Amino acid sequence: MVESPNDPVVAIFGASSGMAFSVARIYAQKHARLFLIARDKQKLNDIERDLKARGASEVQSLVADLGSAFGARAATELLRQRTTHVDVVIIASGILGDTEQLLSDPKACEDLFNVNVQAPIAISNSILPLLLQQKSGVLAIFSSVAGDRGRASNFVYGASKAALTAYASGLRARLSESGVQVLTIKPGIVATAMTAHLPRGPLTANPEAVAKRIVQAIEKRKDTLYAPGFWRWVMAVITHLPEFIFKRLRF
Amino acid sequence: MKPTQSWGGMKGRESRQEPVYWKQDLHAALLRDTQFLCYGQGRSYGDSCLPSGGTALLMSPLNKLQNFDAQTGLIKAEAGLSFEALLDFIVPHGWFVPVTPGTKYVTLGGAIANDIHGKNHHKRGTIGCHVQELEVLRSNGETITCSPTREAEFFAATVGGLGLTGVITVCTLQLIPIASAFMDAETIKTTGLDDFFTLEDESARDWEYSMSWIDCMAHGKKRGRGIFFRGNHAKNGDPAAEFTEQAKWKVAVPFQAPSWILNRWSIRAFNELYYQQQQTRVKKGRMPLDPFFYPLDKILHWNRMYGQHGLLQYQFVLDSKRQQELTEIFDIIAQSGMGSFLAVLKKFGDIRSPGMLSFPRDGYTLTLDFQNQGPRSEALFKKLDAIVLRAGGRLYPAKDAMMSPELFQSGYPLWREFSRFVDPKFTSQFWQRVSRG
Ligand SMILES: Cc1cc2nc3c(=O)[nH]c(=O)nc-3n(C[C@H](O)[C@H](O)[C@H](O)COP(=O)(O)OP(=O)(O)OC[C@H]3O[C@@H](n4cnc5c(N)ncnc54)[C@H](O)[C@@H]3O)c2cc1C
Numbered sequence: 001m002v003e004s005p006n007d008p009v010v011a012i013f014g015a016s017s018g019m020a021f022s023v024a025r026i027y028a029q030k031h032a033r034l035f036l037i038a039r040d041k042q043k044l045n046d047i048e049r050d051l052k053a054r055g056a057s058e059v060q061s062l063v064a065d066l067g068s069a070f071g072a073r074a075a076t077e078l079l080r081q082r083t084t085h086v087d088v089v090i091i092a093s094g095i096l097g098d099t100e101q102l103l104s105d106p107k108a109c110e111d112l113f114n115v116n117v118q119a120p121i122a123i124s125n126s127i128l129p130l131l132l133q134q135k136s137g138v139l140a141i142f143s144s145v146a147g148d149r150g151r152a153s154n155f156v157y158g159a160s161k162a163a164l165t166a167y168a169s170g171l172r173a174r175l176s177e178s179g180v181q182v183l184t185i186k187p188g189i190v191a192t193a194m195t196a197h198l199p200r201g202p203l204t205a206n207p208e209a210v211a212k213r214i215v216q217a218i219e220k221r222k223d224t225l226y227a228p229g230f231w232r233w234v235m236a237v238i239t240h241l242p243e244f245i246f247k248r249l250r251f
Numbered sequence: 252m253k254p255t256q257s258w259g260g261m262k263g264r265e266s267r268q269e270p271v272y273w274k275q276d277l278h279a280a281l282l283r284d285t286q287f288l289c290y291g292q293g294r295s296y297g298d299s300c301l302p303s304g305g306t307a308l309l310m311s312p313l314n315k316l317q318n319f320d321a322q323t324g325l326i327k328a329e330a331g332l333s334f335e336a337l338l339d340f341i342v343p344h345g346w347f348v349p350v351t352p353g354t355k356y357v358t359l360g361g362a363i364a365n366d367i368h369g370k371n372h373h374k375r376g377t378i379g380c381h382v383q384e385l386e387v388l389r390s391n392g393e394t395i396t397c398s399p400t401r402e403a404e405f406f407a408a409t410v411g412g413l414g415l416t417g418v419i420t421v422c423t424l425q426l427i428p429i430a431s432a433f434m435d436a437e438t439i440k441t442t443g444l445d446d447f448f449t450l451e452d453e454s455a456r457d458w459e460y461s462m463s464w465i466d467c468m469a470h471g472k473k474r475g476r477g478i479f480f481r482g483n484h485a486k487n488g489d490p491a492a493e494f495t496e497q498a499k500w501k502v503a504v505p506f507q508a509p510s511w512i513l514n515r516w517s518i519r520a521f522n523e524l525y526y527q528q529q530q531t532r533v534k535k536g537r538m539p540l541d542p543f544f545y546p547l548d549k550i551l552h553w554n555r556m557y558g559q560h561g562l563l564q565y566q567f568v569l570d571s572k573r574q575q576e577l578t579e580i581f582d583i584i585a586q587s588g589m590g591s592f593l594a595v596l597k598k599f600g601d602i603r604s605p606g607m608l609s610f611p612r613d614g615y616t617l618t619l620d621f622q623n624q625g626p627r628s629e630a631l632f633k634k635l636d637a638i639v640l641r642a643g644g645r646l647y648p649a650k651d652a653m654m655s656p657e658l659f660q661s662g663y664p665l666w667r668e669f670s671r672f673v674d675p676k677f678t679s680q681f682w683q684r685v686s687r688g
Pocket of ligand 1: 258288289290291292293294295296299300310330331351352353354356357358359360361362363364365366367368369370413414415417418419420547649679
């Protein structure tokens with residue numbers, strides 16, 4: 001494959017997550033130059049081969065630990081050494097956690113906030129100078145519908161995603177005149193390894209369909225994407241339920 | 252813990268369901284438990300895809316490509332990749348799978364484990380004929396890389412090996428080139444089996460795909476009448492553009508399940524109608540890929556229309572000299588009154604199947620599906636079994652739910668040799684049933 005200067009440059013933090021990988025596959029077919037950042041070398045190798053076979057004009061894997069702000073900054077530094085330009089930055093690293101364990105094990109709770117909040121914010125903060133200097137690019141941050149309102153079943157995870165949602169919306173406002181776009185992605189339940197232990201219901205979406213919508217939202221420079229789209233309406237209802245009703249709904 | 256289910260609606264024993272996302276996760280899983288079976292998309296009808304307890308390794312998330320050469324059409328991919336996803340990727344590049352079953356919701360691993368055949372058996376043999384290499388992970392942690400020339404015996408056991416020789420993790424497949432995403436197709440109304448025999452022989456040279464739908468309720472003079480289908484990939488076109496167009500139609504025109512399937516008012520009426528709808532003897536046309544290869548896929552869970560007892564398929568192959576027995580079988584079915592919506596007749600060619608337990612071999616193969624009516628179905632199948640056994644034929648494990656150990660062992664004389672290659676931690680309900688005695 002011959003690289004052309006018009007091939008989009010896409011950097012993906014947490015590239016081994018199911019949704020991020022599906023997004024990467026779409027970009028590979030558009031002959032993108034891809035930078036993949038994740039912890040597991042073997043997984044990165046497998047993904048890299050797939051994306052190359054699908055037509056990516058270049059794939060580089062960067063092994064990094066996205067489990068802390070420190071690791072995340074180091075990862076961003078690695079990326080900046082490899083490229084001086086980036087069109088799309090996707091921050092997809094995150095963990096779901098088990099609410100019971102998160103409540104009883106302070107270390108687990110801290111880890112979750114490190115991975116889900118500290119690291120993504122650190123990545124974003126440290127890639128920002130490059131984006132501002134370019135005056136272009138999209139920063140796509142994976143939050144979740146779970147961040148719209150705390151639910152009895154997964155509110156610690158929800159709290160971490162709420163932090164990201166707030167961060168992203170504030171950053172978007174701040175960057176509104178800069179040429180840089182911030183996209184908040186709010187998926188519902190998607191059938192990936194992260195949710196493999198949960199029952200698959202009619203609301204479970206497949207990652208390929210969600211990925212298509214994400215790429216569209218990036219191209220159209222949208223602010224917030226609910227994926228699948230019906231979640232926008234579901235969450236509109238849920239966030240408006242009065243507390244005295246909501247607290248009895250143990251869903 | 253829950254039971255896995257097969258396409259015919261058969262429920263397995265309870266097993267742990269473990270989706271496999273990464274090759275390296277398999278190693279840990281295989282150490283942990285004591286009994287396994289891989290599960291692709293469960294498009295096998297009977298119990299050959301049902302684990303007998305232990306862990307069902309759900310293979311479809313393991314679907315990454317490893318290599319694709321757009322010049323030579325050689326593709327290397329993880330075994331959970333579906334034909335659907337594969338075609339979405341290769342057709343725009345001008346390639347097609349060398350052999351495909353009547354549904355695209357199967358995985359590469361599942362297709363190889365059953366050494367599937369298509370409407371082009373006379374031209375290309377089975378899928379196994381086009382497999383260049385396999386990586387198989389055994390429960391002792393060993394990976395065996397095999398091909399027709401390397402670890403050839405193990406390769407012959409694994410192709411068509413019903414998932415019993417270990418986990419197929421990676422497959423290398425030679426694709427066939429296409430110049431268009433359209434098919435040039437012909438349908439011919441036939442008057443009886445002799446007509447079919449002649450048409451198969453006449454089409455074998457110039458037509459890549461051929462098979463026939465038979466009205467198996469018709470008897471007497473009408474016995475064996477049906478519609479003969481044949482097709483070739485169109486010669487000129489632009490696969491990428493045409494395929495994108497075809498994908499758009501799919502979204503634009505959602506298919507309605509025809510009422511004949513939903514109502515089941517009469518198989519006889521359906522068969523009569525289906526036969527009579529074609530006015531002229533020959534119809535020619537240009538068709539997109541999906542309706543040509545996968546007409547049933549439009550109705551996603553059509554198997555459920557057979558009610559809660561599910562459906563049974565029955566597919567056998569008989570030597571081409573056994574036309575007499577074939578006729579006998581049609582008579583028994585017509586008399587039984589149990590009928591079948593789908594009776595598909597095809598002549599296999601003489602390309603040798605590479606697997607020890609591969610089903611296809613030179614001769615006629617007939618596929619029937621019946622609503623599961625318990626003892627009535629069993630009685631009918633027993634009668635058919637007796638003829639197949641007497642004629643030295645065999646049944647297709649992918650479609651079977653009740654053949655006897657005797658019939659299996661006589662149909663697959665290499666089964667004992669094969670069993671030397673079975674992984675000690677792998678078994679299926681099918682295998683436990685037919686390898687007895
Ligand atoms: C509508 C329809 C039409 C069909 N038409 C045809 C046809 O024309 N010709 C034909 O030959 N068949 C046909 N079939 C049958 C179908 O092609 C086979 O049953 C196929 O093997 C199903 O693939 P699967 O991925 O769903 O595998 P499953 O049914 O889930 O499993 C099949 C076997 O493969 C094994 N297996 C699966 N993955 C692996 C792996 N990675 N490693 C090792 N073993 C594995 C399983 O253990 C099992 O033994 C048809 C089925 C349907 C529903």
